[in-house]
Amino acid sequence: MAESTTPVARPQPKTAFVTGANGYIGFAVCRAFVRAGYRVFGLVRRLESATNLVAEEIIPIIGSISKDATFLDDLSKYTKTVDVIVSCTEQIPFEEHFEGILSFVQKLATTSNQNGVKPLVLASSGCKDYGTTDVHGAPGLAPHTEESPLQPTMEILHGRTYRSLELLEYTSLFDAAVIRPTPLFGYDSSYYGFAFEEAAAAAKTPESALKLHLDFNTILHGCHVDDCAEAYLALAQHPDRGAVAGECFNISGYRYETLADLAKALAAEYGLRGGVVPASAGDRALPFADLALGYSQWVDSSKIRRLTGWTDKRMLLAENLHVYRVAYEEAARKGHEGVLRVKERIAGALAGARK
Template identity: 50%
Template sequence: MSDMKPKSVLVTGANGYIGNAVARAFVRAGWITYGLVRNQETRESLRANEITSILGSAGDKAFVERSANQTKFVFNVIVSCTEQLFDYVSHYNDTVALLRALAEASNKVGIRPLVIFSSGCKDYGTTGLDGSEDLAPHTEESPLNGPLVLLPRAAHAPKIFEHADLFDAVVVRPTTLYGLSGSFYGPIFDVAAKAADKGVLELTADPKSIMHGTHVDDCAEAYVAIAEADRSVVKGQCYNISGRRYETLEEVANALVEDYKIKGGAVYSPEKQKTGVVDVVQFLIGFSQWVGSEKLRRDVGWRDKRQLFSEAVHTYRKAYEAAVAQNHGNVQKIQSFVRMADAVQEPDT
């Protein structure tokens, strides 16, 4: 019998969409799993999933100071799954302070943590449409040329490598995620539901627009694969996390039309993307992007297993509707973000 001591991981934002999936994946893999959360009311749901909750936040200076001086909780791996897109730099600086404090406490007992820091593939910007000339996927070597709102994230996420005095680091860039409570694929179901009442699915994007998503549980397994890989291979690296192939908007739209029984089918008006204000959901639908994840697959042996979005759209729809019915916190967060993003685009009156 092995007397190897189980490894421990802390996931920040463990009640969030990615963070909760990541924490549950580490539990399944046999890790002692802790989840950092800001609100007392979220702790019970973590306990139900065998995740030990820690109440605190990167923005709580007193908590950060205490973290550097305690040795009760030390971690082999720390996963950062929080961000504030509209105030990225301030939150980033708070997060780095917390990561350094936690790493300092672990260093005191001889543990050098691996920090897995979450960014996103939209930092690269768009690629061409399906079938376009010279179409190629974004790789980890691609320039970071995303939308204006993402420029602070693109600039600051790689700075995590500057803290090698206390911890090793990996930056991960997942694609847009789907499944369970839906994330940014959730509002797509809302668009389809309204289209079913109207009789036509109106989309302000090209049908050949590339939608390269990944199931959130597959994404979470990638974090575990990185944590369990040879440290000398993964430290200092950036990894894209993307599904085995991309889908086109036409594939997704056809699946939605069939599942929602939209009699008039889908109609596309991509010219509207260029001529006026487009709501954020339509913008995301038309954000054509192919993302390669060959580096991740080669280095750590990760493979995605879940069905593509268009292949199991009914299953994912029902999961989202159940989350809406339960007033799921992650659904509320996405709806709030969409409202905020749309308000930013509205012209002054």
């Protein structure tokens, strides 16, 4: 029997606008929304960054976030409405940057409202908003939930932690939710690239050992960046907007790992004869290690799992370290922007330590 050639009616494709579209989270979010059938617009600051977006069928919009930004004029040439706005950028200090975010979101939402669409804004913050938890095995250890008090331990995070919540107040123009991912891994590996770089360097030393001035019971509760992006999508597609709007959602892996788990995997992967071990008092401290590997935090993500059915699917960092390592090295070989950003920050930490 011949197949019918009568076209099947399909709903109008939805649109998503993602800031920081060439960043670690932003690029993954763009790809997830493209796969789901959205028409995705990605904001990048430089024309050179647009090629990666084009290759993934993301429409690049060139511009920078500020109160007087003009990139919305370019976006209006494509569409008068945006269903989902995802904020994946941050700058230090954050306050001025947030004013720019708020300005363009209000303008974009106003235009969308006038054309019959009330956007959902998904604002990226992070689980460091809660501060640290105790280490694995500590008495009374409990995870951070969305009800945990906000107490960021790093001063530079205060602006992002508290100002992001202001978006939840603009209920007439748009709906909003604040998203708090744990540290992410995969591809160019975010800050976990530090572990790969240091393990590779340690393998070339006579001791063939990586020594860390850290508690090996430190909780490393990561999540693959693609799983994280699918969580954003799950919230955007949830049929009950009211259950998403005005809420905060943690994103984390189904369980945590520890620094001891990662140490064992790194030693095996890089052939470190001396292993990855606790450092002695006289051993050199590694700048950046505290931030990359020493921030202990267990984060509960059952809220988004119960609401949307989202779950992480990718293997954990230590479970699949070889695959994540070679992906990182390939990204580094190609001069990937994400790898270069992390290396610049590590170099900055090293330079600061030498002063």
